[in-house]
Amino acid sequence: MPNSYSETYFPVLLQMVLATAVGFALVALGVILGYRVKNKVKDSPYECGVQPVGSAKERFSVKFYLVAMLFILFDIEAIFLYPWAVVYRDLNHGANRMFGFVEMLIFVVLVLAGFFYIWKKGVLNWQADPGPASVPPAKAPAAYSLSEK
Amino acid sequence: MLVSILILLVVILIFPLVAGYLVHLERKVLADFQVRLGPMRVGPYGLLQPIADALKLLLKEDIVPTVADKWLFLAAPIVTLFTALTSFAVLPFADSIVAADVNVGLLVVAGMGAVGILGIILGGWSSNSHYPLLGALRSAAQLVSYEVALSLALLAGVMAAGTLSMVEIVQAQHDRGIWFLFSNYGLMFIPFLIFVIAATAETNRAPFDLPEAESELVAGFHTEYSGFRWALYMLAEYANMFVISAVGATLFLGGWMRPFPNVTWLGPAFDYALPVLSIAGTGAASIWMAGKLQPKLPRIGLQIVGGLLILLAGPFLVPELNHYLSGFFWFFFKVGAMLYVFIWFRGTWPRFRYDQLMDIGWKRLIPLGLASLALNAVVGLL
Numbered sequence: 291m292p293n294s295y296s297e298t299y300f301p302v303l304l305q306m307v308l309a310t311a312v313g314f315a316l317v318a319l320g321v322i323l324g325y326r327v328k329n330k331v332k333d334s335p336y337e338c339g340v341q342p343v344g345s346a347k348e349r350f351s352v353k354f355y356l357v358a359m360l361f362i363l364f365d366i367e368a369i370f371l372y373p374w375a376v377v378y379r380d381l382n383h384g385a386n387r388m389f390g391f392v393e394m395l396i397f398v399v400l401v402l403a404g405f406f407y408i409w410k411k412g413v414l415n416w417q418a419d420p421g422p423a424s425v426p427p428a429k430a431p432a433a434y435s436l437s438e439k
Numbered sequence: 440m441l442v443s444i445l446i447l448l449v450v451i452l453i454f455p456l457v458a459g460y461l462v463h464l465e466r467k468v469l470a471d472f473q474v475r476l477g478p479m480r481v482g483p484y485g486l487l488q489p490i491a492d493a494l495k496l497l498l499k500e501d502i503v504p505t506v507a508d509k510w511l512f513l514a515a516p517i518v519t520l521f522t523a524l525t526s527f528a529v530l531p532f533a534d535s536i537v538a539a540d541v542n543v544g545l546l547v548v549a550g551m552g553a554v555g556i557l558g559i560i561l562g563g564w565s566s567n568s569h570y571p572l573l574g575a576l577r578s579a580a581q582l583v584s585y586e587v588a589l590s591l592a593l594l595a596g597v598m599a600a601g602t603l604s605m606v607e608i609v610q611a612q613h614d615r616g617i618w619f620l621f622s623n624y625g626l627m628f629i630p631f632l633i634f635v636i637a638a639t640a641e642t643n644r645a646p647f648d649l650p651e652a653e654s655e656l657v658a659g660f661h662t663e664y665s666g667f668r669w670a671l672y673m674l675a676e677y678a679n680m681f682v683i684s685a686v687g688a689t690l691f692l693g694g695w696m697r698p699f700p701n702v703t704w705l706g707p708a709f710d711y712a713l714p715v716l717s718i719a720g721t722g723a724a725s726i727w728m729a730g731k732l733q734p735k736l737p738r739i740g741l742q743i744v745g746g747l748l749i750l751l752a753g754p755f756l757v758p759e760l761n762h763y764l765s766g767f768f769w770f771f772f773k774v775g776a777m778l779y780v781f782i783w784f785r786g787t788w789p790r791f792r793y794d795q796l797m798d799i800g801w802k803r804l805i806p807l808g809l810a811s812l813a814l815n816a817v818v819g820l821l
Contacts, residue, residue: 297440298539298540298541298542299539299541300440300443300539301443301444301446301447301528301538301539302525302528302529302538302539302541302547304444304447304528305447305450305451305524305525305527305528305538305539306521306525308447308448308451308524309451309520309521309523309524309525310517310521312451312520312524313516313517313520313521313671314517316455316667316670316671317501317513317516317517317667317668317671319497319667320496320497320499320501320666320667320668320670321501321666323497323498324497324498324499324500324501324666324667325498325499325500326500326501327500330505332502333502333503333504333505334504334505334506335504335506335507335566335567335568335569335663336568336570336657336662336663337568337569338657342568342569345506345567347564347567347572352576354579354580354583354797357580357583357584357797357801358579358583360583361582361583361584361586361587364587364805365586365587365590367587368587368590368591368594369590371590371591371594371812372546372590372594372597372603375594375595375597375598376597376601376602376603377601378598378601378816378819379598379601379819380601382820387820388820391816391817391820394816395813398809398812398813402806402809405805405806409801409802414797414798414801414802
């Protein structure tokens with residue numbers, strides 16, 4: 291039975307190295323064996339057969355950024371609960387029955403109060419898209435409209 | 440130390456094969472749901488299809504779009520694969536068959552699962568193309584919606600076990616003589632259900648396969664990937680499925696232990712009869728199925744495979760080996776059952792919409808998770 295910290299974690303480290311090596315090896319094998327023909331159109335980004343318009347790395351609105359920030363908060367809360375869950379059975383012995391539970395209940399209720407506050411504030415609601423009403427309807431080019439025939 | 444290195448090597452070497460056959464299983468099961476046969480051409484009953492697919496992918500052209508962020512594009516699938524495979528180091532496959540018995544095994548798996556999503560986001564972003572970018576963004580949205588619920592579901596199991604070590608979680612269920620799924624008067628079913636839902640989202644499986652969403656986003660985050668780089672994403676997806684199923688099996692379904700581990704008189708039935716009958720039965724069924732084939736080569740091949748399976752059942756009868764082998768059998772049985780459920784989901788439900796997914800995660804699963812945690816905390820003390 292390994293005792294030291296480094297001895298216990300060595301296999302995890304080894305697995306990381308092995309997995310990365312296997313990843314590189316498989317890709318390298320694919321590159322060596324694969325048939326290659328350079329082609330300007332083939333090497334352009336996929337856009338369902340039309341010319342890609344603009345770069346994909348433009349600025350755009352990420353509608354869920356508030357949720358993403360809340361996620362950090364709640365994930366920290368969940369991580370905070372892990373050590374508590376591990377020692378939970380030992381916390382509630384003898385005269386201190388329910389001690390561990392009540393302590394954490396206070397914390398969780400505080401976090402939950404904040405959770406319901408942001409819920410009622412509408413942070414979790416999907417931001418309504420102005421929809422097609424705000425965009426003027428596009429006119430079909432004459433060459434494509436069927437009514438011309 | 441030697442044993443753990445051996446386990447790691449076996450995992451690394453046979454996992455590509457296992458993943459290939461998981462894909463094959465998925466195709467066959469989905470085909471069955473849709474009343475068709477699935478792959479039938481390569482090998483007897485299509486059994487060599489995964490090998491043919493792997494060879495095909497090795498020979499495919501490896502395309503890197505000219506506008507892509509080259510090095511990130513090249514590294515992203517490897518990031519996903521490496522996180523998926525690293526989790527295998529802490530999984531207990533059978534009694535004392537574990538590569539690294541670290542005392543925070545569950546955290547290693549949860550952490551690696553979350554980092555693996557970064558590989559998907561990186562791949563989608565570095566492609567510098569519209570569809571992959573949308574897939575990557577959806578993947579980020581999915582991460583922030585489900586990670587908390589998954590943690591809360593795992594917490595209930597941790598609370599019952601009182602440890603984060605995967606080996607000791609199994610041991611705790613052995614000592615208590617009950618799977619955690621059935622403990623706390625059945626209240627653990629709630630965290631288990633949350634776990635299954637969140638695990639489906641975590642592994643990007645249908646009905647939460649929004650980052651891929653082939654009917655809307657072409658192929659989502661891996662639209663620009665081809666050849667074996669694409670195959671690495673697939674390998675990682677199936678590795679993640681396996682790992683998350685193994686976590687579910689370990690935390691809620693008793694890990695490598697047989698059902699009713701403390702009832703000694705059931706030992707012969709569950710440790711000997713059931714594994715031997717199912718493995719030898721599969722072998723016998725293969726030989727019977729082979730008899731129906733007309734061409735000679737596939738028939739003999741399948742008969743040899745069936746014979747090997749029957750021989751494989753032999754070591755189960757040796758009492759010294761049985762303890763470990765039946766552990767393997769039950770571990771893979773439970774993982775297989777959970778994998779089947781994931782495939783079943785894919786065959787049953789249509790994909791969720793992106794905002795519905797966030798609603799389920801935040802407005803349903805998180806309050807439910809916290810409530811079930813409090814409930815299990817109180818009932819666990821009784």
